[in-house]
Amino acid sequence: xxxxxxxxxxxxxxxxxxxxxxxxxxxxxxxxxxxxxxxxxxxxxxxxxxxxxxxxxxxxxxxxxxxxxxxxxxxxxxxxxxxxxxxxxxxxxxxxxxxxxxxxxxxxxxxxxxxxxxxxxxxxxxxxxxxxxxxxxxxxxxxxxxxxxxxxxxxxxxxxxxxxxxxxxxxxxxxxxxxxxxxxxxxxxxxxxxxxxxxxxxxxxxxxxxxxxxxxxxxxxxxxxxxxxxxxxxxxxxxxxxxxxxxxxxxxxxxxxxxxxxxxxxxxxxxxxxxxxxxxxxxxxxxxxxxxxxxxxxx
Amino acid sequence: xxxxxxxxxxxxxxxxxxxxxxxxxxxxxxxxxxxxxxxxxxxxxxxxxxxxxxxxxxxxxxxxxxxxxxxxxxxxxxxxxxxxxxxxxxxxxxxxxxxxxxxxxxxxxxxxxxxxxxxxxxxxxxxxxxxxxxxxxxxxxxxxxxxxxxxxxxxxxxxxxxxxxxxxxxxxxxxxxxxxxxxxxxxxxxxxxxxxxxxxxxxxxxxxxxxxxxx
Numbered sequence: 240x241x242x243x244x245x246x247x248x249x250x251x252x253x254x255x256x257x258x259x260x261x262x263x264x265x266x267x268x269x270x271x272x273x274x275x276x277x278x279x280x281x282x283x284x285x286x287x288x289x290x291x292x293x294x295x296x297x298x299x300x301x302x303x304x305x306x307x308x309x310x311x312x313x314x315x316x317x318x319x320x321x322x323x324x325x326x327x328x329x330x331x332x333x334x335x336x337x338x339x340x341x342x343x344x345x346x347x348x349x350x351x352x353x354x355x356x357x358x359x360x361x362x363x364x365x366x367x368x369x370x371x372x373x374x375x376x377x378x379x380x381x382x383x384x385x386x387x388x389x390x391x392x393x394x395x396x397x398x399x400x401x402x403x404x405x406x407x408x409x410x411x412x413x414x415x416x417x418x419x420x421x422x423x424x425x426x427x428x429x430x431x432x433x434x435x436x437x438x439x440x441x442x443x444x445x446x447x448x449x450x451x452x453x454x455x456x457x458x459x460x461x462x463x464x465x466x467x468x469x470x471x472x473x474x475x476x477x478x479x480x481x482x483x484x485x486x487x488x489x490x491x492x493x494x495x496x497x498x499x500x501x502x503x504x505x506x507x508x509x510x511x512x513x514x515x516x517x518x519x520x521x522x523x524x525x526x527x528x529x530x531x532x533x534x535x536x537x538x
Numbered sequence: 539x540x541x542x543x544x545x546x547x548x549x550x551x552x553x554x555x556x557x558x559x560x561x562x563x564x565x566x567x568x569x570x571x572x573x574x575x576x577x578x579x580x581x582x583x584x585x586x587x588x589x590x591x592x593x594x595x596x597x598x599x600x601x602x603x604x605x606x607x608x609x610x611x612x613x614x615x616x617x618x619x620x621x622x623x624x625x626x627x628x629x630x631x632x633x634x635x636x637x638x639x640x641x642x643x644x645x646x647x648x649x650x651x652x653x654x655x656x657x658x659x660x661x662x663x664x665x666x667x668x669x670x671x672x673x674x675x676x677x678x679x680x681x682x683x684x685x686x687x688x689x690x691x692x693x694x695x696x697x698x699x700x701x702x703x704x705x706x707x708x709x710x711x712x713x714x715x716x717x718x719x720x721x722x723x724x725x726x727x728x729x730x731x732x733x734x735x736x737x738x739x740x741x742x743x744x745x746x747x748x749x750x751x752x753x
Contacts, residue, residue, distance in 0.1 A: 248690040253723050277732045279688040284636045285680035288658040291582065293744050297684070300740060325638075337582055347743035351736045396637035401651075408642040434601045434637035441696060442672040446605050446633065479714055518721045 242315050243305050244274045247323035254471030256515030260500035261319055261364055263513045275305055281326040292343055298330035299344050303353045314359045317367060321470035325397035327361040332402050363398055365469050366405040369413045374420040382508030384422025385525060391463035392418060392425050395470040396434050414499055421506040426461045430454055435473045440480060451476045452484045455492045465523045467499045474498060478520055495523035570620035578617055581656035583649035590614050596640035596650050606630040610640055610650055626666035631657045632673040672703045688731030693724050
């Protein structure tokens with residue numbers, strides 16, 4: 240199967256480690272991955288607050304570029320960022336449900352010689368790895384099993400809700416099964432799809448920090464050694480503000496937060512440098528012999 | 539829990555009024571905007587708004603409802619009844635972080651997140667949103683940046699946001715920014731697409747199409 244890669248803006252900056260580790264993992268598993276040429280921003284949540292039709296046109300341009308680039312039209316567009324994934328799937332749903340919006344978007348796309356037909360399927364790397372590639376094949380390729388590592392799998396909100404079909408919307412298990420295949424122990428964690436605060440950590444920080452704190456405290460209480468996530472914003476929120484939460488709310492949070500592809504890469508025996516582990520502020524230890532605590536964050 | 543910024547902007551001087559006066563706290567029917575509910579329901583995925591049974595599942599499942607001034611259930615009820623100013627002025631629509639947990643649990647399959655987006659757009663278009671609230675400012679800054687470059691550059695977006703809302707915050711955040719920069723997790727060079735003219739033609743055509751359908 241042919242996969243087109245849609246990095247999204249975050250994976251070029253805050254989520255750079257996600258970009259690096261995902262490319263490395265796909266390479267190690269020998270899954271061909273080609274970047275979508277001249278992709279544009281998906282629109283995210285902010286664009287929808289200003290102009291809906293323009294937001295749909297932005298997302299539809301990417302879907303259409305994917306149709307063109309894949310040749311036969313049936314493209315698999317892999318979007319690792321949760322917001323991109325949601326916006327692209329949402330656009331597909333809306334354009335199918337509302338033909339008049341689709342016509343408006345297509346009228347605009349026609350001006351530059353593009354035409355959206357809806358053949359592209361939007362996929363999340365978690366979905367691709369677990370359902371297309373298969374956990375058996377992954378566990379066969381594991382070189383350094385994560386024995387005894389207790390992992391809190393955090394999906395965030397927008398990967399599993401509301402248009403994704405590959406997992407449950409409230410209690411998904413794909414990532415947990417993946418961690419098991421890598422030899423680790425996923426913890427049973429009811430908060431795995433609770434919101435981390437999203438962009439509120441930048442706008443109304445009093446609220447944003449409290450949402451992140453609730454997740455971190457609970458994961459720590461359940462004795463997680465590491466928290467893994469599949470969204471660049473969740474990773475940023477949960478990692479970078481630990482020091483600030485500790486100072487403002489007199490807490491003792493010290494939990495490494497990594498991308499699920501980084502954890503996978505470590506188990507597959509990929510060197511840490513290629514996975515962008517050096518970019519994390521709270522360095523995780525992936526073996527149980529060493530103490531699991533990283534250095535405290537002073538952000 | 540005391541929220542300092544909120545307390546400053548949205549204090550309701552409850553404790554200061556010692557003299558008890560009879561105050562009317564709610565509007566009478568004639569003061570409501572009766573078309574407001576229908577108007578919002580006309581947006582994409584808003585059509586089920588009118589079928590809400592006020593069960594409160596959305597408020598119960600919302601991770602932000604305890605910071606909101608009206609819970610999502612109340613916002614729906616008020617929207618349907620036509621409390622236009624109250625709804626568009628409320629913090630609720632801006633606090634919604636689009637996590638969609640209400641959407642997947644609503645027994646009437648109302649797309650509450652999309653209703654919130656419709657209300658946000660309405661609030662921005664009519665200039666109703668609370669002043670000094672950074673969320674609409676962020677949305678506008680993002681909108682302009684993406685329109686110009688085709689992509690978002692996080693560092694530029696945040697500098698833009700802080701300059702417009704609270705320049706002091708930029709100094710507070712600069713340490714984190716520097717650490718991100720050193721870790722290679724932030725770039726100061728703006729990210730741009732190659733065919734920017736193509737994108738702006740598309741966006742202009744969308745606006746032109748809108749104008750044509752209205753007339």
